[in-house]
Amino acid sequence: MFAIRELWRKIVHLVDLRDYIDVDVAAVNIRDNIAFRGPNIVILFCAIVIASVGLNVNSIPVIIGAMLISPLMSPIIGFGLALGTNDVDLLKHALKHLGIMVGISVLSATLYFLVSPLAMEHPTELLARTNPTIYDVLIALFGGMAGILEISRKEKGTVMAGVAIATALMPPLCTAGYGLATMNPTFLFGALYLFFINFTFIALAAYLGTKYLGYKMDDTGDEQKQIRRKWMFGILLIAIVVPSIISAVSVVKENNFTRSVNAFIVENKNFARSYIYDYKITDDTTPAMVDIYIAGEEPDSGAYNGLYLSAIEHGLKREQLRFHLDAAYQAQTALDENELVRDIFRTHEEQLRDRDEEIERLHRKVDSLSTNVQTELLPVADIEAEIRVQYPQITDIVLAQTAGTQVQVVALLTVNKHKGLKDDDLQRMEAWLKVRTGASEAVVIQREK
Secondary structure, eight states: OHHHHHHHHHHHHHTOOTTTBOHHHHHHHHHHTOOOOTHHHHHHHHHHHHHHHHHHTTOHHHHHHHHHHOOOHHHHHHHHHHHHHTOHHHHHHHHHHHHHHHHHHHHHHHHHHHHOOSOOSOOHHHHTTSSOOHHHHHHHHHHHHHHHHHHHBSSOOSHHHHHHHHHOOHHHHHHHHHHHHHTOHHHHHHHHHHHHHHHHHHHHHHHHHHHHHTOOOOOOSOHHHHHHHHHHHHHHHHHHHHHHHHHHHHHHHHHHHHHHHHHHHHHTSEETTEEEEEEEEEOSSSSOEEEEEEEEEOOOHHHHHHHHHHHHHTTOOGGGEEEEEEEEEOOSSOOOHHHHHHHHHHHHHHHTSOHHHHHHHHHHHHHTGGGTOOOSSSOHHHHHHHHHHHOTTEEEEEEEEEOSSSOEEEEEEEEOTTOOOOHHHHHHHHHHHHHHHOOSEEEEEEEEO
16 A cells, blocks of 8 residues: 555656746736737738648648648637636637637638639548547647646747647638638538537647646636626536537547448458448438448348348447449349359469469460450459449440459440540449459549440
8 A cells, every 4th residue: 555655656746747837927928929910810821821732732741831830729728728717808819819810711711722723633631621530639638738738838848839730720720711612511511610629629628727737817806706707607618618528429429430330341341242342421410321332243131131230230220221232233043052152262263273374364365355355363244244234324345354463453444425434433433343353453444435
């Protein structure tokens, strides 16, 4: 028992902050840095444009550089200090300049995306700022704690630069500007929701830090007025904390659901004589839904029952699954047991063939590629049938496969003029071919007849 008390005493001594902080100087610094005027506004505008460019071209280094430039943390830390010290004037001051900061940021990003000549074919960095995760909650909370501790230290370090990068306040505001410029509510409200998550948990961390570090309370000298202030700040704190907790719980549920779906898909990627080649999670409905795209032979009731049982094991409900069979086809004849076994083990048997025979066969296939030779490695008839069921506008299909250290499948499609496949369809077909054939790469090329 004595050893435990001694260990605890040493731990408390190690984390004792009293000799390293100066809350009086820190409080003055926080108040002085809240205002957005003069150079701060110009710097903020420049940082927003830089971040927007980084998001536009999916450049993470550019986004990080913009976050280092931007002075976005000050009003939020000031808001947390006002909550912790019951300072009404500071609260009004922080909220005023927080509104200025958000307004300038969103307006600047909106103007940039309205005039930007750069294409946005795959805005992955923008999309990443529209769906908060539990990691964003944790980063904002612990980032805010690190921020208030760094500001309170007597000897300043480089912590604030890391906090600015980790908490990522600027990218959500830029994404909101993009959503406003393109009139896309998904980007606009998703990004503002992420900013709200970051703001509330940074402010909450700053509030807890001011309480723990012993910042001086604002004293009006009027006891009745002081009591009213405590009630007001208590209600305001509840109004911030409760939605934050609800948001955090919602984010945790969404993350757990996504993990469960991913595990379910991985376990059932290939089932019976069918394949799951794509899926999409829709978590803005009640309950959340999973759209599953199936290719190959159309599943029977037994296959569906197996999928439903597996879904239940992963915490999913039967009614949350929606199956799409656009790329599936019905079997024309029943398969006997021997045919089924041969089909299942075909790929494994081919991998055991002699290397020299594999090379010779590939040479023969390359020589006769222009005449549409169908090789044994590809179940060409089945794949063609599946493609034609999904895309009837295709008039001719040529399939070829290369082998070696990297197996690649190439599909040449001929379509009627003005009836070509869209880029999304071509990308989905490439993803499906990779799963269907087990190839490391798949390329789909279309030409007009």
